[in-house]
Amino acid sequence: MMQNILEKTLEDHRYWTKEGAVATYIPELSKQKIDALGIYVHEVNGEVYKAGDWNMPFTIQSISKIISFICVLQDNSIDTLYKKITVAPSSDGFNSIVNLETKNEHRPLNPMINSGAIACIELVRGNTLEEKYERILNMIRSLSNNPYIKVNESVYLSEKETGDRNRALAYFMKSTGTIETNVEELLDAYFRLCSIEVTCEDIASIAAVLANDGKGIIDGRELISKKICKTVKAVMTTCGLYDGSGEYAVSVGVPSKSGVGGGILAVSPGKMGIGVFGPSLDAKGNSIAGVKVLESLANKLDLSIF
Template sequence: MLVYNQEELVRFVEEAKQYARYGKVADYIPALGKADPNELSIAIYTPDGRVVDAGDVTVKVTLQSISKIIALALVLIDRGEDEVFHKVGMEPTDYPFHSIAKLEEKPAKPLNPMINAGALVVTSMIQGSSVSERLERLLAFVRRLAGNECISYSDEVARSEFETAFLNRSLCYFLKQHRIIDEDVEELMELYTKQCAIEMTCIDLARIGFVLALDGRDPHSSEPLMPLDVARICKTFMVTCGMYNSSGEFAIKVGIPAKSGVSGGILAAVPGRCGIGVFGPALDDKGNSLTGVKLLERLSKTYSLSIF
């Protein structure tokens, strides 16, 4: 079994931090603009139940787009592949994650569940009779995956996103016009912004990553938390679409199934080997953690973590 050296991990974090000056925090969401761009932390969840970490892993990070992969898993469990992929596609895109352009093509369904339009469709499929019931259903699933019953969401970040989500509202109305979603737009936006504002530590992220790495099984009890096929689909999307429209470059340089969020979080799953959680708020021009990607590049090369 591969043993990760904590002193080496601390050194990698310090080296990657040097790139923070080239990045920028996601200040278009006012609450996220308060983050310190020099922050960088990582946790690795290993098969023997150990967590090797570096940086301040007690800092909570909101999931943002990382939540897309978790919501997809839940909806696939509830509704099955046929229903989900009738409304959202499976193909990667070189367009930005918030683009509306591709929706104008026929059929108008989003290309994949990792762009905002596709994620909004997936969130609209979460079961429940109210926003609060659907959010609690998603939170319960997140808590099981992370093994942490205390996980909730940041009301400040959710409100900040809800008040500034003009482009996402535009995507919703376009999708509603084409009958891909059929619910009240403001209710969907409330659910989606609270979903994105679910917050946790890097250790929680790493634990969820390890569940995916183990094909959906609990790391301690081996209980299935999601079906193997659902875990497989999620990891495939993480490879092809998880790092926005630099997913191909990430696959070549790092080679680990991963999903990023504009808060600076990255959830990664090395099949059968470990789960990784990273937080570095300094973003590149694609919306990925600049320092986090540099850190994962170094980690992958040192420990030969690429799946390719």
């Protein structure tokens, strides 16, 4: 039944890919196949289902922010986090500098926008930024149960060459004391994390761990504490789709995180993790067909947490 639902849902919503556009501000992402659409469902009981372009690789982009946030929460108290970053939703775009200048004592509003994710890396345990980067990368490999995950070098170099808005955010935070380390080294780690290549299966596997309150699906071992899982899922619900998070909470209603590579990681607590890929984006940087697919699934399977 689930397999039929996935295949029909993709077929019914594939036309939405024509309504959006691939990201072009990162030149390498403009080369993606605009009508690609895939899904992978990983239930907490171990059952898996997949359809469409589920095995087509794409770069994780902002979905990596979830993992950076998990590492920060493992390595720091919530009070330490709040001195640098809060967890308030944003009504502005994911790369906006407005809030840094005018609100929140120059702290990023939340870890799911670019400024917050850049600041998060500095808070991760490690003596050097390379060690911090490796810690986050290894966490992605562990939660996805894929030790072979690595950076797409072409996308990384493209992001590094064209990432001036992120440089502006980072240098502004350096000027206000939110960031204290070397900005270029920090940004290099950030660009690499965004350029990690994954599939729907990889992000669905990560989502399944979150759906299972931090326990591995295969062996039941605790990978993330239940308390941290609750915090991460709460922030994903309020902030995970940037300034589209409110509408998404109404239409889909599950903790999720999107990326401009076209991926959406969605968590149905206690039930399943879902990975969707569709590189055609809406105006807010979210997969246009991916959101529609998840909305349809949430309605058919009664997944909304509300």
